[in-house]
Amino acid sequence: MYDYVIVGAGSAGCVLAARLSEDADVKVCLLEAGPADTHPLIHMPIGILWMMRSKVLNWNFHTRSEPELNGRELFWPRGRTLGGSSSSNAMCYMRGHPNDYDEWEKLGNPGWSFRDVLPYFKRSQNQERGPSALHGVGGPLNVADQRHPNLLSKTFIQAGIQAGLPFNDDFNGVEQEGVGLFQLTQKNGRRCSTAAGFLKLARQRPNLTIVTGAHARRVVFEGKRAVGVEYIKAGKTEQVSAAAEVLLTAGAIQSPQLLMLSGVGERAALEAARIPVHTELAGVGKNLQDHLDVIVVDTCRKAVSWGITVKTTLMGAWNLLRYALGGTGMFTSNGAEGCGFAKSAPEEAIPDLQFHFSPARLSRHSLDLGFMVGDGYSLHVCNLRPRSRGEIRLNGSDPYDKPDIRANYLSDPDDMERMVRGVRLARKVMAAPAFDPYRGITLLPKGPCSTDAEVREFVRQRAETIYHPVGTCKMGSDPLAVVDAQLRVHGLQGLRVADASIMPLLVGGNTNAPVIMIAEKASDMIKAARRASQQAGAAQTQRQSAQRPQVAQPVA
Numbered sequence: 001m002y003d004y005v006i007v008g009a010g011s012a013g014c015v016l017a018a019r020l021s022e023d024a025d026v027k028v029c030l031l032e033a034g035p036a037d038t039h040p041l042i043h044m045p046i047g048i049l050w051m052m053r054s055k056v057l058n059w060n061f062h063t064r065s066e067p068e069l070n071g072r073e074l075f076w077p078r079g080r081t082l083g084g085s086s087s088s089n090a091m092c093y094m095r096g097h098p099n100d101y102d103e104w105e106k107l108g109n110p111g112w113s114f115r116d117v118l119p120y121f122k123r124s125q126n127q128e129r130g131p132s133a134l135h136g137v138g139g140p141l142n143v144a145d146q147r148h149p150n151l152l153s154k155t156f157i158q159a160g161i162q163a164g165l166p167f168n169d170d171f172n173g174v175e176q177e178g179v180g181l182f183q184l185t186q187k188n189g190r191r192c193s194t195a196a197g198f199l200k201l202a203r204q205r206p207n208l209t210i211v212t213g214a215h216a217r218r219v220v221f222e223g224k225r226a227v228g229v230e231y232i233k234a235g236k237t238e239q240v241s242a243a244a245e246v247l248l249t250a251g252a253i254q255s256p257q258l259l260m261l262s263g264v265g266e267r268a269a270l271e272a273a274r275i276p277v278h279t280e281l282a283g284v285g286k287n288l289q290d291h292l293d294v295i296v297v298d299t300c301r302k303a304v305s306w307g308i309t310v311k312t313t314l315m316g317a318w319n320l321l322r323y324a325l326g327g328t329g330m331f332t333s334n335g336a337e338g339c340g341f342a343k344s345a346p347e348e349a350i351p352d353l354q355f356h357f358s359p360a361r362l363s364r365h366s367l368d369l370g371f372m373v374g375d376g377y378s379l380h381v382c383n384l385r386p387r388s389r390g391e392i393r394l395n396g397s398d399p400y401d402k403p404d405i406r407a408n409y410l411s412d413p414d415d416m417e418r419m420v421r422g423v424r425l426a427r428k429v430m431a432a433p434a435f436d437p438y439r440g441i442t443l444l445p446k447g448p449c450s451t452d453a454e455v456r457e458f459v460r461q462r463a464e465t466i467y468h469p470v471g472t473c474k475m476g477s478d479p480l481a482v483v484d485a486q487l488r489v490h491g492l493q494g495l496r497v498a499d500a501s502i503m504p505l506l507v508g509g510n511t512n513a514p515v516i517m518i519a520e521k522a523s524d525m526i527k528a529a530r531r532a533s534q535q536a537g538a539a540q541t542q543r544q545s546a547q548r549p550q551v552a553q554p555v556a
């Protein structure tokens with residue numbers, strides 16, 4: 001019997017397991033469907049190219065046919081190992097805009113304003129540049145400057161400035177707008193996933209049990225209280241009990257899936273999948289939001305990029321040696337080195353577009369290797385606060401069925417208009433004089449693509465996810481809310497969700513650091529609840545002993 005059972009050892013799950021097991025009296029069990037993170041390519045930053053293709057360490061989801069994207073089914077990779085998606089992401093360290101968290105609070109979530117969450121961002125962080133009002137040191141998540149940025153990424157910064165954007169040395173600082181280089185969740189040139197950062201020490205603790213290869217199939221309830229989790233390991237069904245709480249951290253796709261498999265969700269959806277209804281909760285799986293992204297790509301006339309070329313191939317062994325010996329060189333690249341935040345129109349109060357710059361030709365998540373052959377460079381642009389909403393549904397009652405993902409990208413016309421403005425701004429940056437010595441021909445978009453109708457069609461044909469699905473078990477108190485501001489599932493006891501799915505609104509930036517913050521904050525809430533219940537227990541014992549009849553003392 002454990003005190004806490006955590007489902008999913010991803011960005012959030014590893015943080016929760018590490019924080020809760022700090023108390024030696026507390027027994028924690030962490031279940032992860034994927035294997036341990038022993039493969040060396042997980043830890044080598046450039047290994048992200050391989051992680052995209054892995055059939056074992058990646059869930060390889062796809063959306064349904066997307067109506068506004070010419071019916072395409074979009075590839076949604078997610079990490080499936082210790083560290084979850086933090087073991088396969090691009091390592092960009094980004095928090096989003098302070099206003100994003102103030103909005104969460106305004107939606108009825110006390111304690112989630114930027115002022116409230118900043119201490120948790122800082123607590124998790126070891127900022128190699130040193131401490132400041134906005135950055136922390138000494139935390140398990142190492143945040144580092146890039147060790148070997150490509151010349152083209154520095155050129156991108158010059159081009160961005162020429163296109164009218166300010167230089168920005170710290171996107172998590174006072175101002176988000178501008179162009180610069182990403183800081184990365186890396187340590188000594190190696191990936192700092194939450195498994196590497198948070199679990200590293202915690203793994204040794206006798207009060208933490210980590211079970212890999214454990215695919216959770218449902219939460220076990222006694223009445224309205226969650227008391228354990230049923231999971232499948234090596235073909236056998238097992239059960240693990242939680243005396244205090246079950247904590248779901250299976251991510252924005254699988255936390256709602258697991259709730260539905262457990263009979264918690266919208267009645268019609270559960271009945272359609274032939275799952276007995278335990279608790280009706282209409283919002284489970286709803287409110288799905290993601291950053292849709294499109295890439296403009298030019299070839300490069302000089303052999304300086306990190307595409308698949310004779311030069312980079314010949315340099316492969318040398319770069320491997322540099323990486324192995326000193327954690328330096330091209331293999332420390334996260335692929336997306338340059339960053340930019342911009343306003344798509346002057347009246348925008350804060351940036352609504354983000355750029356990711358790659359010093360290589362990229363298309364379709366790098367799955368199209370042929371496209372990467374040759375020198376080139378790519379600029380991604382995404383709309384940071386989409387109004388479109390999608391949903392996650394079940395495809396059936398089998399826990400191994402991949403969920404039915406309907407992102408509904410661009411279902412709100414405003415999202416398309418921002419994408420059009422974003423593509424225009426990205427092309428302006430690519431056309432800036434700084435790139436003149438390098439620019440070859442434009443690979444994407446093909447043709448002139450000058451009218452709004454042509455840009456819209458380019459977006460419909462080429463846009464992809466930039467991997468930030470959130471919001472499917474949203475926090476709040478409205479009819480579609482799944483958890484309250486303490487992350488407790490409405491209508492149930494002993495059950496919380498604490499991952500990307502609880503975001504009521506998608507933040508304006510990459511989502512790994514925000515998820516880590518959510519788990520840090522959740523760990524404090526859970527510890528506080530434990531203390532409160534222990535104090536209540538102690539007070540009750542005192543009351544009971546005070547009420548017991550006094551034993552008569554013998555008279556001397």
Ligand SMILES: Cc1cc2nc3c(=O)[nH]c(=O)nc-3n(C[C@H](O)[C@H](O)[C@H](O)COP(=O)(O)OP(=O)(O)OC[C@H]3O[C@@H](n4cnc5c(N)ncnc54)[C@H](O)[C@@H]3O)c2cc1C
Pocket residue numbers: 007008009010011012013031032033034077078079080081082083084085086088089090091092093094214215216217249250251252254258466467468469499500501510511512513515
């Ligand atoms: C390719 C890619 C690139 C990205 N790049 C960046 C970036 O550069 N910067 C950034 O900030 N963000 C990035 N992100 C997004 C960021 O990594 C995610 O938002 C974040 O990791 C989500 O954390 P999570 O804990 O919600 O889910 P995850 O980290 O995905 O964790 C969920 C875990 O639960 C496990 N699980 C699922 N179902 C079950 C089950 N039934 N039983 C047991 N275990 C289960 C999974 O295997 C996984 O380990 C990227 C994501 C991807 C996929």
